[in-house]
Amino acid sequence: MSYANLDSVTTLTFDIFGTVLDLAGSLIPPLKLLLAACDAPPAVTGEKVWAQWRLRQRIEQYQDNMLMLGHSGYLTVKRKALMYTLRSLKVNFTSENLDKFMKAYQLLTPFKDATDGLIRLSNKYRLVMLSNGEQHYLQHLATNRIGIDFDQILSAETVGQFKPHPSVYRFAAEKLDLEPQQIMMVAAHSFDILGARHSGFRGAYVNRYDLPYDESDYVPDITTENFYELCDTLEV
């Protein structure tokens, strides 16, 4: 697919958690404190919990979409996924342990290449946050943790579904008053590019975790390792 096809793109929608914000770097240190407070056995490391928890989060989000019980919200699902993961590893915890840990979500730190890249990209594109996080929480992160002026902040909370449910991308196109091909989704998770491409968006897969793309014909238009490469490819 040639670069020329991306000429119609005026707007970039960004995934935030894991793409702009460094979840592992921000959450593993407080996770270690949580495990210590819970007297977890030494074999249950912060890294191990993170790896299992990360996968469980997706399963919980997907089930939340599928079961038609109403939307739980990002932070609620993260907490439930952590509870499941700790139980599966036989770690005993209290509600207070979790309350204390969950405060770490207010202090997530962005990747340097992401903040540098967002500034460069803003010279050519309208920047929009399109995230599974709650609206008020995204606004806090944009202002206090990322420090970039986004043109709009769109939350999956508005449609009561998590990405990659099609309703999230369609809501974004409608809210932005754009045709899907004028929007390019930027994400470090292939499921997010998959969901966006299905709804007619263009897609840039920032493969910072060196993971394969989903087995699908809905492939990204651009694949890079980080935001610097993305900026170079988009000539900004």
Place this chain on the structure above:
Amino acid sequence: MSYANLDSVTTLTFDIFGTVLDLAGSLIPPLKLLLAACDAPPAVTGEKVWAQWRLRQRIEQYQDNMLMLGHSGYLTVKRKALMYTLRSLKVNFTSENLDKFMKAYQLLTPFKDATDGLIRLSNKYRLVMLSNGEQHYLQHLATNRIGIDFDQILSAETVGQFKPHPSVYRFAAEKLDLEPQQIMMVAAHSFDILGARHSGFRGAYVNRYDLPYDESDYVPDITTENFYELCDTLEV
């Protein structure tokens, strides 16, 4: 919740893959042959691939439900999930390698407690298979691999969604011409009990893998370690 509440149950719907059929026991040996044929590094063991593949299968099934591109079918999704898993572990494979491996799905073996238990349960209940597998494939497994007479074999293929999508349980209740509370779902996967309970079914969680139940108020009516315990609890 008291046992008396289960008096209305006339029919048991069974999950098959992982509940009646021993997936790990049946698939890890041929998986090892596949890895050897692909010259996988020794660190990439059959057990390791299985653990990752199993989680990826759920993600693929859930995405299949969510993305509204039409239903792929059980065996297609298993194959796609295996491809993703092998790529993530940097194992090179050919289409022929996979074709050969996938034949193992025709030879799945049931757990002994499941076949013994199904016979005991048939004295009191109508037995129905309710599975994510394709209709023709389920019929092969019932006849040639499980060897139990099921009253009906219901496939998620009919509604084009995988469990735990609500449409699967609703389709089953309609097809069986029963009120949901007359049906109890028996499954070794908590998501399947969760999905069934949401649709008004009763639920028996056969926790043979020693995994926590989902963080949810929709809990199973019965939790046992295997089918023998289930039979004892149901007094058959």
